[in-house]
Amino acid sequence: MNSEKTIAILGSGNIGLSLAKGLVKAGIYQPEQITLTRRNIAALAELGNAGYQITSDNLQAVKGANIIVLAVLPQQLKKLLDEIKEAINPAKHLLISIITGVACIDIRQHLDMDVQVVRSMPNTAIAIGQSMTCIASDNASVVNLSIVKELFDTVGVTIQINEELMTSATALCACGIAFFLRSIRAASQGGTEIGFHAHDALKMAAQTAKGAADLLLQLASHPEQEIDKVTSPKGCTIAGLNEMEHNGFSSAMIKGIKMSADIAAVLYKRD
Ligand SMILES: NC(=O)C1=CN([C@@H]2O[C@H](COP(=O)(O)OP(=O)(O)OC[C@H]3O[C@@H](n4cnc5c(N)ncnc54)[C@H](O)[C@@H]3O)[C@@H](O)[C@H]2O)C=CC1
Numbered sequence: 665m666n667s668e669k670t671i672a673i674l675g676s677g678n679i680g681l682s683l684a685k686g687l688v689k690a691g692i693y694q695p696e697q698i699t700l701t702r703r704n705i706a707a708l709a710e711l712g713n714a715g716y717q718i719t720s721d722n723l724q725a726v727k728g729a730n731i732i733v734l735a736v737l738p739q740q741l742k743k744l745l746d747e748i749k750e751a752i753n754p755a756k757h758l759l760i761s762i763i764t765g766v767a768c769i770d771i772r773q774h775l776d777m778d779v780q781v782v783r784s785m786p787n788t789a790i791a792i793g794q795s796m797t798c799i800a801s802d803n804a805s806v807v808n809l810s811i812v813k814e815l816f817d818t819v820g821v822t823i824q825i826n827e828e829l830m831t832s833a834t835a836l837c838a839c840g841i842a843f844f845l846r847s848i849r850a851a852s853q854g855g856t857e858i859g860f861h862a863h864d865a866l867k868m869a870a871q872t873a874k875g876a877a878d879l880l881l882q883l884a885s886h887p888e889q890e891i892d893k894v895t896s897p898k899g900c901t902i903a904g905l906n907e908m909e910h911n912g913f914s915s916a917m918i919k920g921i922k923m924s925a926d927i928a929a930v931l932y933k934r935d
């Protein structure tokens with residue numbers, strides 16, 4: 665457990681809560697060291713009972729923490745920054761922004777303050793310690809960047825990237841959770857059509873997807889290398905795979921990721 669640091673998560677919705685739960689599950693924070701804010705704190709009552717500090721007072725939350733995580737929607741950020749500005753102390757605070765499409769400089773400019781900001785793009789698998797998290801900063805010290813990396817390393821795999829690639833990371837890794845889930849769901853629907861009960865088909869599809877991902881991660885091999893091992897000549901795998909490709913399988917995934925990246929880049933600015 666990290667006994668010196670306290671963390672405030674401002675905007676405890678889907679990703680903010682996933683982060684909080686992941687940090688506690690990893691054992692590096694106790695619930696008491698994490699302050700969760702939300703406008704409607706009734707929605708956080710269960711977490712309050714579990715020991716988390718719960719409040720709608722962002723200013724107090726900032727005053728009581730060293731690490732401030734900004735986890736509101738892009739269109740909610742300016743109002744939040746206006747609210748907390750007077751409590752931010754650049755000598756004390758490290759800001760971590762999880763917000764899509766907002767550059768570190770955007771935050772400093774809005775605050776009119778030279779505070780250190782690290783952008784972080786995790787995904788919801790952070791709640792079970794399986795996030796793919798990308799981090800970037802234009803002004804954080806090496807020490808603070810390594811603090812953030814260590815923090816996210818406890819809840820998945822973390823890589824540092826150039827800040828201009830953060831919206832691409834959002835599409836591939838954060839939105840990616842939805843893309844892969846939809847493909848597992850589609851596989852399970854296929855499974856039901858060919859004879860399995862829905863709950864069995866979903867379990868079989870999910871475990872098969874997990875095995876496929878682990879083949880790549882554990883053997884460090886290429887997808888086509890593993891696909892070649894499955895596709896027997898004149899067999900049923902290549903027949904199914906080619907049918908999917910004729911219907912635009914790879915193309916749909918590529919176009920979808922590109923679309924998500926395009927939208928991620930303008931979310932904050934179109935507000
Ligand atoms: N959901 C995801 O998988 C991921 C989301 N993100 C980014 O994280 C941010 C949050 O996304 P979600 O958690 O999905 O949205 P969400 O809508 O579930 O959570 C945002 C929360 O902030 C609260 N909030 C709004 N203004 C507030 C204020 N002034 N003070 C305190 N709380 C306030 C809202 O009540 C809500 O509970 C977005 O910027 C999104 O782009 C990043 C990575 C993954």
Ligand SMILES: O=C(O)[C@@H]1CCC=N1
Nearest residue numbers: 764834835838839931
């Ligand atoms: O859909 C969104 O805009 C957010 C950003 C990444 C995941 N969810």
